[in-house]
Amino acid sequence: xxxxxxxxxxxxxxxxxxxxxxxxxxxxxxxxxxxxxxxxxxxxxxxxxxxxxxxxxxxxxxxxxxxxxxxxxxxxxxxxxxxxxxxxxxxxxxxxxxxxxxxxxxxxxxxxxxxxxxxxxxxxxxxxxxxxxxxxxxxxxxxxxxxxxxxxxxxxxxxxxxxxxxxxxxxxxxxxxxxxxxxxxxxxxxxxxxxxxxxxxxxxxxxxxxxxxxxxxxxxxxxxxxxxxxxxxxxxxxxxxxxxxxxxxxxxxxxxxxxxxxxxxxxxxxx
Amino acid sequence: xxxxxxxxxxxxxxxxxxxxxxxxxxxxxxxxxxxxxxxxxxxxxxxxxxxxxxxxxxxxxxxxxxxxxxxxxxxxxxxxxxxxxxxxxxxxxxxxxxxxxxxxxxxxxxxxxxxxxxxxxxxxxxxxxxxxxxxxxxxxxxxxxxxxxxxxxxxxxxxxxxxxxxxxxxxxxxxxxxxxxxxxxxxxxxxxxxxxxxxxxxxxxxxxxxxxxxxxxxxxxxxxxxxxxxxxxxxxxxxxxxxxxxxxxxxxxxxxxxxxxxxxxxxxxxxxxxxxxxxxxxxxxxxxxxxxxxxxxxxxxxxxxxxxxxxxxxxxx
Numbered sequence: 001x002x003x004x005x006x007x008x009x010x011x012x013x014x015x016x017x018x019x020x021x022x023x024x025x026x027x028x029x030x031x032x033x034x035x036x037x038x039x040x041x042x043x044x045x046x047x048x049x050x051x052x053x054x055x056x057x058x059x060x061x062x063x064x065x066x067x068x069x070x071x072x073x074x075x076x077x078x079x080x081x082x083x084x085x086x087x088x089x090x091x092x093x094x095x096x097x098x099x100x101x102x103x104x105x106x107x108x109x110x111x112x113x114x115x116x117x118x119x120x121x122x123x124x125x126x127x128x129x130x131x132x133x134x135x136x137x138x139x140x141x142x143x144x145x146x147x148x149x150x151x152x153x154x155x156x157x158x159x160x161x162x163x164x165x166x167x168x169x170x171x172x173x174x175x176x177x178x179x180x181x182x183x184x185x186x187x188x189x190x191x192x193x194x195x196x197x198x199x200x201x202x203x204x205x206x207x208x209x210x211x212x213x214x215x216x217x218x219x220x221x222x223x224x225x226x227x228x229x230x231x232x233x234x235x236x237x238x239x240x241x242x243x244x245x246x247x248x249x250x251x252x253x254x255x256x257x258x259x260x261x262x263x264x265x266x267x268x269x270x271x
Numbered sequence: 272x273x274x275x276x277x278x279x280x281x282x283x284x285x286x287x288x289x290x291x292x293x294x295x296x297x298x299x300x301x302x303x304x305x306x307x308x309x310x311x312x313x314x315x316x317x318x319x320x321x322x323x324x325x326x327x328x329x330x331x332x333x334x335x336x337x338x339x340x341x342x343x344x345x346x347x348x349x350x351x352x353x354x355x356x357x358x359x360x361x362x363x364x365x366x367x368x369x370x371x372x373x374x375x376x377x378x379x380x381x382x383x384x385x386x387x388x389x390x391x392x393x394x395x396x397x398x399x400x401x402x403x404x405x406x407x408x409x410x411x412x413x414x415x416x417x418x419x420x421x422x423x424x425x426x427x428x429x430x431x432x433x434x435x436x437x438x439x440x441x442x443x444x445x446x447x448x449x450x451x452x453x454x455x456x457x458x459x460x461x462x463x464x465x466x467x468x469x470x471x472x473x474x475x476x477x478x479x480x481x482x483x484x485x486x487x488x489x490x491x492x493x494x495x496x497x498x499x500x501x502x503x504x505x506x507x508x509x510x511x512x513x514x515x516x517x518x519x520x521x522x523x524x525x526x527x528x529x530x531x532x533x534x535x536x537x538x539x540x541x542x543x544x545x546x547x548x549x550x551x552x553x554x555x556x557x558x559x560x561x562x563x564x565x566x567x568x569x570x571x572x573x574x575x576x577x578x579x580x581x582x583x584x585x586x587x588x
Contacts, residue, residue, distance in 0.1 A: 006493070010391045017388055021410045024421025024461065031424060084310030091303050099307065102314055108514055109566055110522020112539045113325070113559050114318065116546050120328060120556070121321035145317040148310050208416050209524050213546070223414045230420060230529070239424075242417040253409045260401055 025246050032239035049240035059241060062225040066205060069136060069221060073143035074200035080144070081151025081200070082193055086185065088152060089159035103149045111146070115213035118142045122214065135216035142214040143207065147200040154199060158192035202252070322563065329556035339552045347553035351561070363541065367561070370521055370537040373452070377459035378517045381467045384460070385512065386505075389471035393478065404472060411465045419458055419529040426454050426530075450532030458526035463519070467512035474508030510573050518569050522562045538562060 035046035053059055088099060106114070118141075122132040132138055166188075170180045186193075208223040215224060222241060229238045329347055331339035353359045392403045410418065425432050428447030436442050448454055478501070486500040502509075524539035531537075538558055545555025 007394075010387055010394075013387045014391045017384065018406065020461070021407065021464070024418055024425060025410060025413065027424045028417060028421045080309045080313055083306050087303060087306035087310075090306070091299075094303075099311070102311065102319075104570075105566075106314065106318055108518045108570065110519050110524075110539065110562050112522050112524045112542060113322065113562050113566075116542060116555065116559055117321035117325035118317065119546065120552060121324050124324070141317050145313060148313060152310060202412055206412065206414050208414060213543075223416050226414075226416050226420070230416075230423075235420070238420065242414075242420060245417060246413050249412045250409065253405060253412065257402060257405055264398070264401075 028239050029243045029246060031236065032243040034236060034239075037236050049236045052237050053240045053244075056237070058220070059222075059225060059237075062220045062222045065136065065219055066221040066223075069139050069143060069211070069219075070201050070204035073140045073147060073204050074197050076140070077144045077147035077151050077200045078193060078197045081148040081196060082155050082189070084148065085152040085155025086159065086189075088156045103152055106146050106149045107153075111207070111209040112213075114142070114146060115210040118145075118210070119213040133216060134214060134219075136219040138214045138216070139211055139219055139221075142210050143204045146207070146210060147203055150203060151196040151200055154196045155189060155192055158189060162188065198252075198256075325556050326560050326563070328552050329560045331553050331556075333551045333553050339556075347551075347557035350551075350554050351557045366536050366541050367538055369452075369535070370539075373456060373459065373527075373535075373537060374517050374521045377456050377463065377520055378513060380456070380460045381463050381516050382509065382512070385464060385467035385471050388464075389468050389475050389508075392468075392472055393475040404469070407468050408465045411462070415462060415525050416529070418461065419526055422454060422458050422461065422530055423449055426451075426457070449530055450535065452531065452535045454530040455527050455535045455537075458530045459520050459523060462523075462526060463516040466515040470508040470511040470515065471505060472508075474505045478504055507577060510577050514570060514573050518566050521565060 030042065032049055033045045033047070034042050035044040035048065084103070088096065088103070118138070119134070122134055122138045125132045126134070166184070170184050208227065211221050212224055212227065215221070220228075222245065226238050226241060229235075327343075328339045330343040330345070332342060332344055332346060334340035351363050353361055353363050388407065392400055392407075395403055424430065426447055426449035427433065428445065428449075430447065433442070433447040433449075436448055437446075442448060482500040482504065483496060486496040491499065521537075522539045523537055524543055527535050527537045527540050528543075531540075538561065542555045542558040542562070545551045545558070
């Protein structure tokens with residue numbers, strides 16, 4: 001059968017793809033342990049770039065800024081986005097086409113358009129009134145505005161997956177609005193809200209372009225620091241921070257996967 | 272289509288028994304506003320207004336230090352088309368054409384690579400699939416600047432890959448594969464691959480294999496089986512993926528800036544340059560406006576296509 005040859009080819013392609021996906025990250029990690037300042041020759045294992053990293057005030061400050069920005073913006077975006085997603089679900093039979101566009105557009109619009117429009121908007125307001133000076137504050141605003149649509153859609157899709165009879169049941173049991181929110185909607189949505197928060201957090205940590213344009217001189221985040229360092233040609237230290245960030249992402253992915261399998265095992269056990 | 276909407280609403284209320292829909296309307300509207308207004312206001316004030324402001328800047332005149340001023344003109348668009356003090360030059364148009372070409376090329380490559388991957392994942396045992404999807408997606412969770420550095424390392428002059436390419440006579444020995452247009456396309460494909468695999472996987476998971484078997488029974492070869500039995504079924508996912516890949520790729524800034532060098536600039540870099548160093552905001556805004564128009568047109572066309580095919584082309588995230 002030609003089928004098995006096809007399957008073998010498919011499997012080979014999968015492994016090539018894995019190599020393609022992970023080689024760049026592996027190279028960054030490898031050169032972060034390089035004992036010389038080169039990205040072409042590996043001369044031996046050394047931790048000198050990590051040592052340089054932890055004694056660098058600028059990097060530590062950038063790390064602090066990244067975390068502050070991600071946590072603050074994710075909290076705001078989760079609250080606003082959850083409400084929005086719930087509203088989109090509850091009123092989905094109404095003419096809310098404009099709302100769907102409003103929520104979808106930020107997701108597909110090139111981030112440079114947002115970064116630049118917000119930068120020019122904030123700069124002009126700041127020139128006229130002195131408010132909205134570029135800095136951590138404007139970055140939080142910018143991040144919330146691109147996180148909200150993702151949160152809203154995640155919550156919306158979770159609600160769509162629910163049995164609509166549950167809502168009717170609440171209604172039949174004469175639950176008022178607050179009771180319904182507190183005893184039914186919030187507990188049901190809790191896993192979705194938690195994953196929405198982490199999605200928002202990852203989006204914020206991952207973002208470079210929007211942060212780059214809405215940041216002020218004092219609000220450098222890690223990606224912005226890395227960017228300016230490679231523009232100046234300093235790479236080995238950058239490889240070290242990058243490796244730590246890659247490590248953090250893989251740790252988070254492993255935790256997410258573990259949770260997923262635990263949930264899967266539980267649902268199988270209850271069947 | 273008011274009639275279908277009405278029947279759907281009626282259907283929803285019919286299950287609630289005797290209650291009249293009219294009586295519940297006012298409180299519902301209040302509730303609707305309370306629930307969606309924070310999000311809507313935030314998006315309108317901090318996304319729609321700035322975008323509208325940017326569009327206005329595109330029609331303004333370039334003042335001193337690049338800051339825009341009145342009156343409203345079409346100067347920026349003329350400049351974008353290449354008309355300057357020194358007559359006409361095609362530089363900006365080349366950038367625009369290059370953006371389109373690099374977007375089309377990398378989207379095509381992403382599709383070609385994502386199809387087998389998505390299919391392979393669907394054929395794997397059910398408990399392996401989440402792990403395999405995660406394996407494809409996880410690299411894209413790392414910062415795009417970091418991923419670009421990875422490729423800078425791999426493709427830099429003197430690296431094993433560059434040496435290999437040089438020994439094959441593809442490039443001159445002292446040159447690396449980076450910076451180049453090639454590096455930009457590799458970077459784009461790498462960046463956007465997961466955005467195509469996920470929606471394709473979603474449609475592959477629901478694939479009707481009976482159609483494929485039927486095609487095989489009718490002695491269709493692999494290519495005809497694909498065209499007649501697989502492609503039509505996967506088209507909604509393909510369209511969703513194309514939206515998620517091509518639109519952001521067209522406006523890409525980081526990858527051409529880091530991997531491309533001066534001759535591989537895309538529209539995003541042109542726009543950013545006009546805003547950085549305060550050189551010419553209206554020109555930059557005109558470029559951004561073109562990006563917005565391209566985004567909306569792309570969305571409309573793909574939505575139209577999706578509707579025509581009758582599939583519910585919900586974008587999976």
